[in-house]
Amino acid sequence: MSVEALDRTQGTAFDVAAIRQDFPILSQRVHGRPLVYLDNAATTQKPTAVLEAIQRYYTTDNANIHRGVHVLSQRATDGYEQARHTVRRFLHAADDREIVFVRGATEAINLVAHSYGSLVLGPDREVLITEMEHHANIVPWQMACERTCARLRVVPITDDGQLDMGAFGALLSERTAIVAVAHISNALGTVNPVSEIVRKAHEVGAAVLVDGAQAAGHMHVNVQEIGCEFYVFSGHKALGPTGIGALYGRLDVLDRMPPYQGGGDMIRTVSFEKTTYNDVPARFEAGTPHIAGAVGLAVALDYLSSVGLDAIEAHEHGLLAYATERLREYSDLRILGSAPAKSGIISFVMDTAHPHDIGTILDLQGIAIRTGHHCAMPLMARLGVPATARASFAVYNTCEDVDALVTGLKRVYDVFG
């Protein structure tokens, strides 16, 4: 490890080497080299505790929830509801009923766009999103606007990748019904001032959905402090399994919302003449949910909390600063996004090679990064690039991983220089 690298990691409040031992996938070799996993904004790896919890659930507790009188059903129900409680604590929500289990952030946004959208959108009403949103926080709103004849408006970003807060203020009006914004940009790493956004949106009576897909698990999240009506995240980006995520909705708001999908569990009584719906959150959880996923997610969130979200944020920020500094070694490499508040995501382009070629050359050295448009095509258009290469950090990454990336990029010049 280089001297600078040592200096950086001394600031970390936990033992990264010990953390890495909890992630068995990291110890493998890829193309004959030790795996360097830097694609955490796409999905994170899972600690043994999560893998074991899922195995244990299916080995000893598996049953359907909320309906059986038998022991296994009770255990499964307890595990599922305990997981809801864990998510509630993780997001610092006020009430377990404010947590709806969904497949992930995408499904959560679709749920809100459909259900809450049907309450508040219509002609002369507007949804305000931003230029840096992931497609998941664009397309559901486009669809909702089409259904309701509402108008979709877009807050521009500045050249360094921050939201243009002046433009945001100018676009807000009494017509604004919903503001939907990323907590952290998946392509740029910009951390948006969500509390300020919520405060301004509330001044005009708009509700706010915060897409926390890149924030949950990387920083302390307190939905009551943020003050938003909705907060969404995906479990698999926070050390949990795929196919499970959560929607936080403030209780008084969720309570007013109609169901999104119909089926079992979301009803109270059904007759062919009239069906009455269940209370929240069951009203929004039609059908058998991903019980094992919820159980695994709870273990993942507990793992993150035990390491400490503030410590994780500081660690990843240290890696970001170190990587930003080291990547300056390459004069033709340009980092996209230089907002003062950035998370552990670093997007770049090189004159020498296309991001796709960079990705392949790194992969052959065992280094996994993401290349492409990162499901943010409007943002790529704004930045004037077809694609970028992106390295993104998690709790288990080290300065040596950054060193491997920087050294690995030398091969790009060997091939294309």
Place this chain on the structure above:
Amino acid sequence: MSELSELYQEIILDHNRSPRNFRILEDADSQAIGHNPLCGDQITVYIRMDGDRIRDVAFQGAGCAISKASASLMTEAVKGKTLAEAEDLFRDFHHMVTDSPESLPDIERMGKLAAFAGVCEFPARVKCASLAWHTLIAAIKRERQPVSTE
């Protein structure tokens, strides 16, 4: 790292650096747009026919080294060929980059295109190599909708 030199052969790097027939064909009979939404590659292929024969072919666009070199080498390979010959060549090319080059009865017949044989080791890059060909076929068939690798 031998896979790296297998993939990025000198001829591919050369055609990436200085792509041939990289221009707009002003008097094209037909053109088509191809798009790889996963990586943002976009290409336009122009053709000018002489009866059943491709008299001239050119392309424009942006993409990775594999997609650009593939488009460039394709234009050289199909110029002067009949439509049926071009389609046959694409079938063999696609076979070569998706299966194994050894399974091709006669790789020699591929000429310079054999440089792309290494792509079959990189499933994620097959679409980069075949985008120009899909677009060429669309231009031949005068398809109005842009073709997509997805």
